[in-house]
Amino acid sequence: MQEFEPKIVAFVCNWCTYAGADLTGTSRIKYSANVKIIRFPCTGRIDFMILMKAFENGADGIIVSGCHPNDCHYSTGNFHARRRWIVFRNLLNFTGIDTERIQFSWVSAAEGFKWADVVNNTVKKIKEIGPYENYKKIAVSTLFNEEGASNE
Amino acid sequence: MEKELKILKYSDLPKLIERFRSQGFPVLAPVRKGKVVEIEQVQTIDEIALDVLLSTQSAKKAAFPKVEKVLDYTLAKSGVTQQPVDLDSFQETILFGVRPCDASGFKSLDAIFGEEPKDQFYLQKKAKSTIISFSCPVADEYCFCTSVGGGPGNTTGSDLQFTGISKDEILVEILTEKGTKLSALFADLLSVAGSGIDKSKFLADVKVVFDVDGVVKKTTASFNNAALWLDQSLRCIGCGACAFVCPTCACFDFQDEQNTKKGVRLRLWDSCGFSLFTLHTSGHNPREVQSQRWRQRILHKFAYMPEQLHVVGCEGCGRCSRACPVDMNIKEHLTSIGAIV
Amino acid sequence: MSELIKKVKALLNDKTINVFVGYEKGSADRIRACFARNEAQANKVFFDASCTQNLAGYLLKHEVKHFGKLGILANVAALRSIMQLASEFQIKDGEVYVLFANPDGTFVEFNDFHSIEAYLQTTDTGIKAEEQERIASLEAMSNNERWLFWNKEFEKCIKCYACRAACPMCYCHRCTTDVNQPQWIPVASHERGNLDYHLMRAMHLAGRCVNCGECATACPMDIPLNLLTYQLISPIKETFGATAGMKADATYALSTYKPDDKENFII
Numbered sequence: 001m002q003e004f005e006p007k008i009v010a011f012v013c014n015w016c017t018y019a020g021a022d023l024t025g026t027s028r029i030k031y032s033a034n035v036k037i038i039r040f041p042c043t044g045r046i047d048f049m050i051l052m053k054a055f056e057n058g059a060d061g062i063i064v065s066g067c068h069p070n071d072c073h074y075s076t077g078n079f080h081a082r083r084r085w086i087v088f089r090n091l092l093n094f095t096g097i098d099t100e101r102i103q104f105s106w107v108s109a110a111e112g113f114k115w116a117d118v119v120n121n122t123v124k125k126i127k128e129i130g131p132y133e134n135y136k137k138i139a140v141s142t143l144f145n146e147e148g149a150s151n152e
Numbered sequence: 153m154e155k156e157l158k159i160l161k162y163s164d165l166p167k168l169i170e171r172f173r174s175q176g177f178p179v180l181a182p183v184r185k186g187k188v189v190e191i192e193q194v195q196t197i198d199e200i201a202l203d204v205l206l207s208t209q210s211a212k213k214a215a216f217p218k219v220e221k222v223l224d225y226t227l228a229k230s231g232v233t234q235q236p237v238d239l240d241s242f243q244e245t246i247l248f249g250v251r252p253c254d255a256s257g258f259k260s261l262d263a264i265f266g267e268e269p270k271d272q273f274y275l276q277k278k279a280k281s282t283i284i285s286f287s288c289p290v291a292d293e294y295c296f297c298t299s300v301g302g303g304p305g306n307t308t309g310s311d312l313q314f315t316g317i318s319k320d321e322i323l324v325e326i327l328t329e330k331g332t333k334l335s336a337l338f339a340d341l342l343s344v345a346g347s348g349i350d351k352s353k354f355l356a357d358v359k360v361v362f363d364v365d366g367v368v369k370k371t372t373a374s375f376n377n378a379a380l381w382l383d384q385s386l387r388c389i390g391c392g393a394c395a396f397v398c399p400t401c402a403c404f405d406f407q408d409e410q411n412t413k414k415g416v417r418l419r420l421w422d423s424c425g426f427s428l429f430t431l432h433t434s435g436h437n438p439r440e441v442q443s444q445r446w447r448q449r450i451l452h453k454f455a456y457m458p459e460q461l462h463v464v465g466c467e468g469c470g471r472c473s474r475a476c477p478v479d480m481n482i483k484e485h486l487t488s489i490g491a492i493v
Numbered sequence: 494m495s496e497l498i499k500k501v502k503a504l505l506n507d508k509t510i511n512v513f514v515g516y517e518k519g520s521a522d523r524i525r526a527c528f529a530r531n532e533a534q535a536n537k538v539f540f541d542a543s544c545t546q547n548l549a550g551y552l553l554k555h556e557v558k559h560f561g562k563l564g565i566l567a568n569v570a571a572l573r574s575i576m577q578l579a580s581e582f583q584i585k586d587g588e589v590y591v592l593f594a595n596p597d598g599t600f601v602e603f604n605d606f607h608s609i610e611a612y613l614q615t616t617d618t619g620i621k622a623e624e625q626e627r628i629a630s631l632e633a634m635s636n637n638e639r640w641l642f643w644n645k646e647f648e649k650c651i652k653c654y655a656c657r658a659a660c661p662m663c664y665c666h667r668c669t670t671d672v673n674q675p676q677w678i679p680v681a682s683h684e685r686g687n688l689d690y691h692l693m694r695a696m697h698l699a700g701r702c703v704n705c706g707e708c709a710t711a712c713p714m715d716i717p718l719n720l721l722t723y724q725l726i727s728p729i730k731e732t733f734g735a736t737a738g739m740k741a742d743a744t745y746a747l748s749t750y751k752p753d754d755k756e757n758f759i760i
Contacts, residue, residue, distance in 0.1 A: 052688075052689055079752065079754070080747075080748075082754055082756060083754055085756070087696070087700070087725060087728065087729060088696060090724070090725055090728045091692065091695055091721070091724075091725060092692075094639065094720075094721065094725075095639065095691075095721070096637060096639030096640025096642065099758075105759060105760045138688065139685070140410075143221070143416045143418075144414045185649065185715075190649070208713060218682045219682055219683045292521070293521050294521065387528070387551075389550065389658035389659055391655035391659070391711070392651075407679070407680045418681050420680055442555075442556060477710065478546075478659075478711075481519070483520075484520060
C-alpha cells in the first residue's frame, strides 16, 4: 500500500513567513512537498472561514504562519490574528473539529530553517493522524456524481 | 375510483412496514428527535411516532426536499458539459403516518409545480410516492383545517387513509389506484369492513373559525391596507421558519457549487419572508419592509393561488404558528381579516 | 399589573415615547411582543415571570424605529443587549426609554446608560447552571464524540435563519451568509452548509453574545445553538478580561489586542 501523502495548505503572510519560505528555498533546504502555500498580505487578513474552505476542499492539515509579535509589517495585524485564533481554536474544539490539524506558527523572513521544520513536523504529524475522514464526508466533492473530483 | 373500506388490526402494523421494506420501498414516517418530530426513513414500526399530532416539518420534503440536485456539470477548457439528473432514478417511496393536511398539501404543490413548464423533479418524485395518511383523533388550538376546506378525516391527496376505530382495529380507506396497488401487498391482513362504520365519530372536533371565501375576497381587497399588515407583522423578525415547515410553500432558489473541474446545481428552499428574496441587483427592494413580506405570504396563499391555480395555498395545519419564534399566529390573523367589514 | 399599564399610558400621553415595546398574552399560553402606540394597545401590556423574550432586537427593526421615540420593557438580557448595542454605536444614550422589569415584580426606570451599567454590576448575568452543565458534559467528550453530536444537531437545521433573526446582535443589513461574492457560506442546508453557517455565526458573536438564549429558543428544530456562543464566553473573559454587554463604551474583545495576550499553541 502506498504511504498516505497528506494535503497541507499553508496560509502565510507576505512579509515574514512567505519571505522565510523563500529563504528556505534559496538556502537549498529541502522540505516536504505536501504543502501548498497561499500568500496573504498579513495574518490579520486570514479570515477563519478560509481555513474551513481548505478542509472542505480536501486538506488534511493546515499551517497558518506570519510575523512574530511586534514584527508585523502593519504593526498590529498579527496581534489581532492571535486573538482571533485563540477564540477560533476554542470554537473548533467545541464543535469537534480537529485542531491538531491546524498548526499556527511565527516564522520570520530570516527563519528559513524554522519554516522547513514547521512544514516537516506538520506533515509528519498529519501522516501519523491520517486523512481527515470526518471532513471528507462533507467535502465539496461529495456532491459530485463521481469519485475523485479533486481540485488540484 | 370508488373508495373501498377494509379493516386492519393494529397488531399487524409491524408486518406492514416489514412488507414495504422487503419490497425495497423506502418508508418515510414521523420520527421523534427530542422535542421535534421529523419525517424520516424508518426500518421498523417502533421508530415511528404515530401518537404525535403533527411532525414539526411537513411531508413535502418527500417530493420537494430542502436540498435537491438538479444538474451535474463538468468544467473543461473546451467548455461545460452537462449531465442531467436521471429522472427515472427516483425510488418508489411510501409516506406512512402523515396527517390529512400533509396529504392535501401536495394538491397545492401539484398545482404549483404542474404549471407549464412542468417541474419534472417534483412531479416524478410525487408520482412515485404513495401516501398513507392517518386521520386525526385529536387536534390542538393551532389546527384550523376545517376552515380552509380540509378536515381531520379529509382524504384529499391520500392514497390510503387509516382511522383508528377501536383499540385493536383500523379502518382502511383505499382511495386511489396507487392505494389499491399498495394494499395488494397486505391484502391478506385486511378484512371486510361492516357497513355502517361512522368514521366521523373517531375524528377530532376542529371548529370552523372563518369563512374561507370571505377571507379570500378580503385579503385580495386589503392589498393597500398598509396598517393592517403592519399591525399584524410588527413582531415578525423575518426568518423563514413558517415557510420551511409549511406543507404548501414552494418557493426555491438555485445555487451552483463547484470546484475548478466539477460542479452541481442545487435547488434549495427559499422564503418570501427573507428581505433578500426580492432584493434586486440594483439595490432596490420592491418589498422594502417586513410588513410587505408578510402581506405577500398571506396574499400568495389566499389571493394569488385561488385566482391563478384555483386552490387555497393553506391546509390549516398551523405548523407555521407553532414554529414561529415570535408567535405570529396565522389562524388569528386570518380570523381578523375575515372579520373586516 | 395596572401599574405597568398606567405607566405606559402616561409615557404615551406625555409623548415621552411614541411606542412601547412590551409583552402581551399570545396564543396557547405563549407570551409575545407587543408594540403599544395608543391606550387600547397599552391595555394589553402584560408582565409576569413567563415574559422572558429579549425584546432588545426590536429596537433596531426598521418599522419599529419608524414610529419615533421607543420605550422598552427590558429584562436583564435586554439591558445587556442595549449595552452591547451602545458599545457598537447602534443605540445612543437617551435614545430609548428603558423600563426595567425587576425579577421581584417592580419596575425601575433607567434614565441613562450609566445607571444600567451600575445595575448590571450588582446582578447575576451569568449562564444558567443547566446550560453550564451541558457545556461541561460536551467538553468532557472526546473530539470525535463532539463532532458526531454537532453533526446530528446540525443535520436538523433547515436554514430558516430564525437564530439570526432572533439575535439582538445580528443586526447587519447584509449578513456574511447573504453575501455571494465571495460566497463564504454555502446557501444549501446540507451538512457542510449548516456547519459553515453555525461556525460563522458563533465566531461573529464571540465576545458579543450576551447569553440571552434567543437563538436556541427561536430554533424550530430545537438545536442548542446557544451553547456554541456561550462556550466562548468564559475563555474570552479569562484570556482577554472582556464580557459583552456590561458597559456602553466597551471595546469589542476581537477588535483590539494586548501585546502580551497569552496562548500556548503558536510555535
